[in-house]
Structures are given as structure tokens and as C-alpha cells.
Amino acid sequence: MTNTVARTQIDIAVCTFRRPELAETLHSLALITVPADVAIRIIVADNDVTPSAEALVNQMRPTMPCEICYVHCPASNISIARNACLDNSTGHYLAFVDDDERVSRTWLVQLLDTAVTTGADVVLGPVRAEYTLSAPNWMRRGDFHSTRPVWVDGEIRTGYTCNVLIDLTRPVVFNRRFNLALGQTGGEDTEFFRHMHADGGRLAYAPDALVFEPVPEKRARLAWLAKRRFRSGQTHGRLLSEPGQAGSRVAEIVRATAKSGYCAIASLMLLGSPVARSRYALRAIMHAGVVSGLIGVRELQQYGAATA
Structure with missing residues (x-):
């Protein structure tokens, strides 16, 4: 055997x-x-x-x-x-x-x-x-x-x-x-x-x-990265708004708005540093997406466009 x-x-x-x-x-x-x-x-x-x-x-x-x-x-x-x-x-x-x-x-x-x-x-x-x-x-x-x-x-x-x-x-x-x-x-x-x-x-x-x-x-474009980051933020915002999450929706909206504003200002202040400027700009866009998700805006479509 x-x-x-x-x-x-x-x-x-x-x-x-x-x-x-x-x-x-x-x-x-x-x-x-x-x-x-x-x-x-x-x-x-x-x-x-x-x-x-x-x-x-x-x-x-x-x-x-x-x-x-x-x-x-x-x-x-x-x-x-x-x-x-x-x-x-x-x-x-x-x-x-x-x-x-x-x-x-x-x-x-x-x-x-x-x-x-x-x-x-x-x-x-x-x-x-x-x-x-x-x-x-x-x-x-x-x-x-x-x-x-x-x-x-x-x-x-x-x-x-x-x-x-x-x-x-x-x-x-x-x-x-x-x-x-x-x-x-x-x-x-x-x-x-x-x-x-x-x-x-x-x-x-x-x-x-x-x-x-x-x-x-x-x-390999800023616009593609921006759309990707915004949609990622939307998903995060929607998950934060689900029942059982620790923070209130209003508090999360205020927090994400403040983060988006801070990153946008930092991006403007770093115009001479393309990497840092782009990183902060994309983070600003991502946090804006969080706000979008928290208030219930439908997430951007990424798949299926070719057959829509």
C-alpha cells in the first residue's frame, strides 16, 4: 500500500x-x-x-x-x-x-x-x-x-x-x-x-x-490618479457612514472637509516641489471624496464603461 x-x-x-x-x-x-x-x-x-x-x-x-x-x-x-x-x-x-x-x-x-x-x-x-x-x-x-x-x-x-x-x-x-x-x-x-x-x-x-x-x-496622468483617489475616498466615506461606526456623520464630514482644505493649501504652498505638491493635491481630492461618500453621492463608475 x-x-x-x-x-x-x-x-x-x-x-x-x-x-x-x-x-x-x-x-x-x-x-x-x-x-x-x-x-x-x-x-x-x-x-x-x-x-x-x-x-x-x-x-x-x-x-x-x-x-x-x-x-x-x-x-x-x-x-x-x-x-x-x-x-x-x-x-x-x-x-x-x-x-x-x-x-x-x-x-x-x-x-x-x-x-x-x-x-x-x-x-x-x-x-x-x-x-x-x-x-x-x-x-x-x-x-x-x-x-x-x-x-x-x-x-x-x-x-x-x-x-x-x-x-x-x-x-x-x-x-x-x-x-x-x-x-x-x-x-x-x-x-x-x-x-x-x-x-x-x-x-x-x-x-x-x-x-x-x-x-x-x-x-500615467494626474487626472486618472485624481479620479481613482476621489472614488477611493467615496468608498471610505460610505463605510464610515454605515451603522455602528464610532463617529457621527456630521463630525466625520467636518473632519474630512478640514483635511481636504489643509491638503489643498499645502499643495499650493509646495508648487516648487512637484512630488510633494501632487501628493498633497491627491490627498485633498481623496478627502473630498470622503465627504462625497459621507453625504451619499453615488461612487464614480470605473468598470463596465466599455459596454455601457
Whole structure:
């Protein structure tokens, strides 16, 4: 009789919408280091009206060292795609990366090691932006597109899906799904992890679990960053206005308005320092978004515009 050792299954989810860069993402996943006691499977969730990514996935299958599960989950709502990944995952863990990213060789090892050593329900990794030479110098110097978690009083209270590992066996994760109402605005991941943390979930950080994301020309603009920051602020403001939050809505509006004004003035005073000026200006816009969210203004649409 042959003894077999149970392997830990990790599903890696990639939500996609009409991005040819998906091929590079899958190629990078084919090259990752996988521990001997781990089995991986990739889930590609195609969020287009038609199954436009299916041909690319089928073309990539012979080059992949693991199974690829293709799921067509229309349409133009990122929460539908993320929930399809949760519904189709059969692993102990589920990782998310974006369809325009490339993972480092030790990405999965770093996430898993951190999950095991910390016992956290969720582990986040950094996303390092890669700029072209055509991007503004202040943007490259200030690195405004990279993503890392934010600590509040020594803990991480929310997260993101561009580089994350979720332990699906934890009670705090059971039956938790992304909000369909936020599937075109964005912020669905912020809400997902914020609510998880509020219910007792713990989030950890693996600083060496690197993922790389090219910054295309259309995103290498102050206007794109401003829209992104404003929508992020709107999500934060809406979460602050939920029942059970500590502060009153009026107090939060006053606080966010004051912060926005302070940052706007600081930006004007730092005209000679492009990086600092832009950082304060974007923070002013973000806090203005918080005010917008607190008073109930609908969040800006980021997804689905191509099929609207």
C-alpha cells in the first residue's frame, strides 16, 4: 500500500475583461515556485459579455504546469467575476491577482509562509508599479501607482484583490461575497476586507510577495490618479457612514472637509516641489471624496464603461 501525503490546494484567481496582457500574467504564474506539498490551480473569470478570453486561455493551456479553470461570468461587473472565483474555488486558499500583472517567482511561497507563520485569515502583498520613460518624472519619483496596505493603530483594517491570499477554511470567510452594487464603481474589495476585519478577521502583510504592474499611458496622468483617489475616498466615506461606526456623520464630514482644505493649501504652498505638491493635491481630492461618500453621492463608475 502506497502512503500518500495530502497536498494543500491553492487556487489562483485572475478576473479578466478584454485584456491581452492576460497572457503575460498566466505566463508568470507558470514560472512560480510551488512548494512540494502544494497543488495549484488557476481560475480565469472572464467578465466580458461574450467569452472573449476563452481562446487565449485554451491557447495557453499546453504551456501551463497546472490546471486552468475557465469561467465565463458576464458582464462588466467585477464583483460578479470575483464571486465566480469564490464559487468555483475548491482549495484551502484562494489568491487573487489582476490580469495586467506579473508575479515574482517566489510570490506564492512568500504569501503562504506569511499565512502559516502569522495565522492570519488574509495575507496581502505589494504591487510594484512599472513606469515607462514617457510617464511624468514627478510620478515616477513619487511612485503614485504602487499598492501597499495601510496600517491604522498597528493593524491592517482593509485590503485589496490585486495581490492577496485568502484562507477559505476560516469561519470569517464562509459565504462572504463581494458587493454587486460596487461592481462597476470599484471599492468592492475595500468593503469586503473591511467587513471581514470588523467581524474579527486578521490581515497580515508579506512584503516580499512581489507583483509587478505596468502603468499604461492612459493611467500615467494626474487626472486618472485624481479620479481613482476621489472614488477611493467615496468608498471610505460610505463605510464610515454605515451603522455602528464610532463617529457621527456630521463630525466625520467636518473632519474630512478640514483635511481636504489643509491638503489643498499645502499643495499650493509646495508648487516648487512637484512630488510633494501632487501628493498633497491627491490627498485633498481623496478627502473630498470622503465627504462625497459621507453625504451619499453615488461612487464614480470605473468598470463596465466599455459596454455601457
